[in-house]
Amino acid sequence: MVGQLGRIPYERYFETSVVPEPGVPMHSYAYLRRLTFDVLETSPVWDTHAHLGRDRDGRSLGLDDLLRDLDEYHVDGTVVFAFDDPDQGVDFRVPNERVWAAYEQAPDRLIPFMRLNPNGPWQPEYRRCLDCGHRGIKLHPRAQDFPLGSPAAREVFGQAAADGLPVLVHTGYGTGAVSTELAAIARELPDLLLILGHSTFVDMPRAVAVLAAYPNIYFETSVVGAYDLFEVLDTIGPFRVLYGSDLPYASSANSLHELAVMANIVGVEAAHFADLFGGNLLRLLGRG
Amino acid sequence: MLLRGTDPLEVCQEVVARGLHPEEIDVDTGDQILPLVLDDRHHLLTWIRLYSRCLAASTLFLAGAVDRCVWEIDAALIAAEDAPCFLDEIYLAELRDLLRSAREQMLAGETDIEHYGPYVALTEAENLCATRMIRREVHADRRRYPRT
Numbered sequence: 001m002v003g004q005l006g007r008i009p010y011e012r013y014f015e016t017s018v019v020p021e022p023g024v025p026m027h028s029y030a031y032l033r034r035l036t037f038d039v040l041e042t043s044p045v046w047d048t049h050a051h052l053g054r055d056r057d058g059r060s061l062g063l064d065d066l067l068r069d070l071d072e073y074h075v076d077g078t079v080v081f082a083f084d085d086p087d088q089g090v091d092f093r094v095p096n097e098r099v100w101a102a103y104e105q106a107p108d109r110l111i112p113f114m115r116l117n118p119n120g121p122w123q124p125e126y127r128r129c130l131d132c133g134h135r136g137i138k139l140h141p142r143a144q145d146f147p148l149g150s151p152a153a154r155e156v157f158g159q160a161a162a163d164g165l166p167v168l169v170h171t172g173y174g175t176g177a178v179s180t181e182l183a184a185i186a187r188e189l190p191d192l193l194l195i196l197g198h199s200t201f202v203d204m205p206r207a208v209a210v211l212a213a214y215p216n217i218y219f220e221t222s223v224v225g226a227y228d229l230f231e232v233l234d235t236i237g238p239f240r241v242l243y244g245s246d247l248p249y250a251s252s253a254n255s256l257h258e259l260a261v262m263a264n265i266v267g268v269e270a271a272h273f274a275d276l277f278g279g280n281l282l283r284l285l286g287r288g
Numbered sequence: 289m290l291l292r293g294t295d296p297l298e299v300c301q302e303v304v305a306r307g308l309h310p311e312e313i314d315v316d317t318g319d320q321i322l323p324l325v326l327d328d329r330h331h332l333l334t335w336i337r338l339y340s341r342c343l344a345a346s347t348l349f350l351a352g353a354v355d356r357c358v359w360e361i362d363a364a365l366i367a368a369e370d371a372p373c374f375l376d377e378i379y380l381a382e383l384r385d386l387l388r389s390a391r392e393q394m395l396a397g398e399t400d401i402e403h404y405g406p407y408v409a410l411t412e413a414e415n416l417c418a419t420r421m422i423r424r425e426v427h428a429d430r431r432r433y434p435r436t
Contacts, residue, residue: 010303012424013310013325014375019297026382057403173404223408226418249408254386258412261419265426 027253029073035260036273040074043274046111046281047078047252049168049197049222049244052102053095055083061248063102067109073252076278077109078245079168081138090120096129111135111285113168117144118152126156130163135285136195140170141178149181157185161192166284172198172223179207186214193284195220195242201228208235215240218284221259222246229262238263238272242281291324292316296375299324315374322374330372332421337367338383339417345390346410354399357406361391364413379420386413 020031033040047070054060060083070078080102082088082095092115103112113136114129116122126137137160139153146153148169160167171178179200186194199219200207208231211217219232222244232241245255256277263276282288289308293299294317303310303324313324326334341364348357368384371377390409398405 008307008309010300010310014296014300019300019375020378021295021297026378027385055404057400057405058398059405173407223411225411226415226422230422246408249404250412254412258415258419262422265419265423 026257027251032073032253032256032260035264036256036277037270039273039277040256044278044282045073045075046243046278047075047245047247047255048195048220048242048281050078050080050247051083051249052080053083053085053098056086057084059083059248063105066247067106069247069252070109073256075252075256077106077111078247079111079113079136079281081113081168082115084140084143088115088117090117091122091125092117093125093128096125096134100129100132100134113138115140116156118146118150118156119144122152122156123159126159130165134165136160136166136168138168138170138197142170142174147181148178149184154185154188157189157192157194161189164191164193166193166195168195168197168220170198171196171200172202175202177203177206179203179210182207182217183210183214186211186217190216192216194218195284197244198222198246199224199228199232201225204228205231205235208232212236218242218280220244222255223250224258226258226262229258230266233263233266233268238268238275239280241276242284243277290314290316290321292318294318296378299374317374322371324374326373326376328424331424334372334376335417335420338364339414339421341367342387342410342413342417345387346407346414349390349394349406349410350401352399352401354394358391358394361387376420379416383413383416386410386416 020026024030050066052061080099082092082099085095087094096114099112103110112134114134115138116126141148157167193216195218197220199221201224212235218240219236220242221229223246243259245252279288289312291299291302291313293315299315303313310325311327314321315324341360345357345360348360364387365384368380371380386409390406393405
């Protein structure tokens with residue numbers, strides 16, 4: 001039957017360019033390099049989502065281990081911010097200072113974002129971090145227990161838009177349907193650069209339909225279901241999708257692998273892989 | 289047709305170079321003879337079985353039923369142990385690594401809803417299964433509805 005159509009569809013079964021060689025596991029650099037059309041070797045690769053320090057859940061990640069993971073896969077660097085740190089106090093000052101100290105040790109590899117708690121006295125910490133040189137903000141509505149549309153959160157968004165800082169918002173594990181709130185924020189603040197950590201997967205597929213119209217909204221790919229990542233790549237396109245890992249919870253290897261495989265399946269052109277894996281983030285931050 | 293080899297890349301390249309159909313190839317690895325790939329029905333059932341085990345494990349973890357979650361992971365590991373075809377062994381090996389990682393994290397005490405790590409590992413395991421299923425479906429779909 002297939003022969004009658006004139007061509008055997010090999011890509012249904014495998015792709016000769018990405019079948020691992022013997023002794024070359026799927027989580028190896030050699031395999032991932034081929035899977036990403038050599039982007040890992042030839043283009044700047046930047047991760048949009050990594051933590052430094054320690055979390056209330058017992059996880060931790062230090063600078064040396066972070067850089068070791070990035071180095072293994074030739075990832076040039078990453079956006080970093082604090083965990084849900086047990087030492088966060090009312091304003092995250094202590095963990096933000098730790099992130100900044102790590103940045104000072106590896107300024108070419110890290111892009112520090114400040115983590116804020118809109119429920120607390122966030123303004124002094126925001127100003128301190130802004131003056132230091134933090135390049136963005138991380139908000140976690142579940143961990144810090146605030147609705148995205150709350151007056152306090154909107155104040156943070158407004159300030160970030162005024163100062164040109166991107167805001168990465170957790171829209172994954174444990175959150176509800178937020179696309180309507182996000183659309184309202186994006187509409188009210190067209191200058192706000194909003195990065196959706198985990199691509200709003202709880203609200204899929206509605207989220208891509210609702211949010212596609214807002215060019216100031218970006219989708220970050222860590223710990224997203226393959227079927228949801230398909231929707232994001234297929235609907236939003238390659239220019240508003242940002243590679244992320246969520247280190248240390250997921251590894252660079254698995255995160256690179258999933259985005260590359262799904263981009264391949266969706267049919268993203270090889271020429272746009274460099275945008276997905278770092279180019280879009282660097283342009284968003286004015287470094288591209 | 290029977291091909292000899294242990295290198296998946298070389299075998300796949302030979303299949304393409306000779307214009308052979310993947311579903312008509314068996315591979316003699318020296319230790320055993322396996323089909324290169326499964327036909328559509330068995331491929332789908334294999335990965336549905338594995339996906340459903342991973343999904344069940346993830347759901348049980350979120351429900352706080354860690355013992356039952358580990359039981360599901362063990363069942364998934366059994367289902368992923370024997371490669372049903374030559375090419376899938378690569379992906380099954382990776383799946384086993386992810387499942388063992390989730391298992392080890394839970395046995396090390398990450399058992400509470402606030403522990404994010406096992407959820408991540410199980411999500412990655414689900415994704416690996418899903419991508420194996422999606423690949424064939426998308427290409428079948430693309431034949432019917434080619435991109436313009």
